[in-house]
Amino acid sequence: MSQWKNFSKGFFKENAVFVLFLGLCPTLGVTTSAINGLGMGLATTFVLVMSNLVISIVKSQIPDKVRIPSFIVIIASFVTMVELVMQAYVPALFDQLGLFIPLIVVNCIVLGRAEAFASKNTVISSIIDGFGMGLGFAMALTILGGVREILGSGSIFGFKFIQGDGMLVFVLAPGAFIALGYLIVLVNKINKKTA
C-alpha cells in the first residue's frame, strides 16, 4: 500500500465515524458547534499520532499477553498530557471539551489503530496512519458540528448569520443522531460511486 493511500484512507474509505462507526461517544457528545468538533478532532489526532509512534517503536519489546494494558497506559498518558496542556494554555476550549477529553482514552479508534496497525507496521507508516485517521476523524466531527451549528443556532464557527435560535433540536442530543444519519447516507453514496 502506498503511503498516500495509507494517509487518505482515513478520510473516506475507512473514515472512523462515517464508515467504521468507531468513537461515536465523543462524536455525538461534543459536536454542538463546528469549533468544538474541530478541537476534539485535533486533540484525538495528536493522541493517535503520538500513541501510534510510541507503540510502533516499542512493539517488539512488549510481550503479547500484556500488550493491551501497555497500550492503554501509553494512550492514557498522552490523553492526560493533552488535558493538562489544554487546561493551561487554552482554558476557553477546555471549558467546552473538558468533560470529553478523558474519554479519548476509551475511544475505540485509538486502541483500534494501535492494535490493528501500529503493532504490526513500521514507524513511518504508523505515524502516517495516525495522521490520516485522526484528521479524518477531525473532518467528520467538524462537518457534523458545522451542520448542527448551522441548523441549530444559525451560525458557523461562532459567526451568527440569522437572528434568533434556529432549530434547537439539532443542538440537543437527538439532533446529533439525525444529522449523523444523513451524513452517513451521503458518505456511503460517495464511497459507492468511487469504489
Add this chain to the structure above:
Amino acid sequence: MAKKESTFISMVLTLFMVTFIASAALGYLYEVTKGPIAESKLAKQNNAIMQVIPEFDNEPGKEVYKMDVDGGTLEFFPAKKNGELVGTAVSTFTNNGFSGNIKIMVGFLPDGTIHNISVLEHKETPGLGDKMKKNKSDWSVQFNGKNPTNFKLKVTKDGGDVDAITASTISSRAFCDAVDRAYKAYMEGGKK
C-alpha cells in the same frame, strides 16, 4: 527484532517500565503546567468578580472567606476601594437546576442591593435555560439594582417579582434560589 516471549518476568518488567516512564513524563508535565493552570483559573474568577461589582482596587481573590450553607459552600469576595467596602461578590449555587447544579456569581452592594450577576457554570438546555447567561439574552439584567427587601426573589408564578424565562420556569426558579441563598447568607453575617 523478535517478539519477546510472555514469561512472568518479562511481563512484570514490561508493565513496570511502561508505567514508570508514563508516570515520570506526566509528573514532569504536571509541574510545568501547574502555574499556568492556576493562573487561568484565577483570571477566570477575577473576571467574574469584576463583572458583578463596582470598581475596586484591592485583590478580592486574596481576601476570600467562606460559609457553609445548605450542604454547599458559598465564597465571599470583598471588594474595597481606598480601604472601604464597595461591594461583595458571592459565588453561590443551586441544586435545583433543570439538569444539575448551577453556579453563579452575585455582586452585592454593602446595603444588599444586587449590582450584577454572572453565570459561572450551568448545564441547562441550550436555547432555553441557558438564556440566563448574559451573552444569550438580557434576562438576568432585571435583577440589577434591585434590593431583595422590596424585590421578591421568586418567579411571578410563585408570587414573586421575577419574570421567568419563557418555557424555562424550572431554570428561572433555580436561578432565583441561588441568588436568594447568596442574599440570605450575605445579610446573616456574610458581610465583613
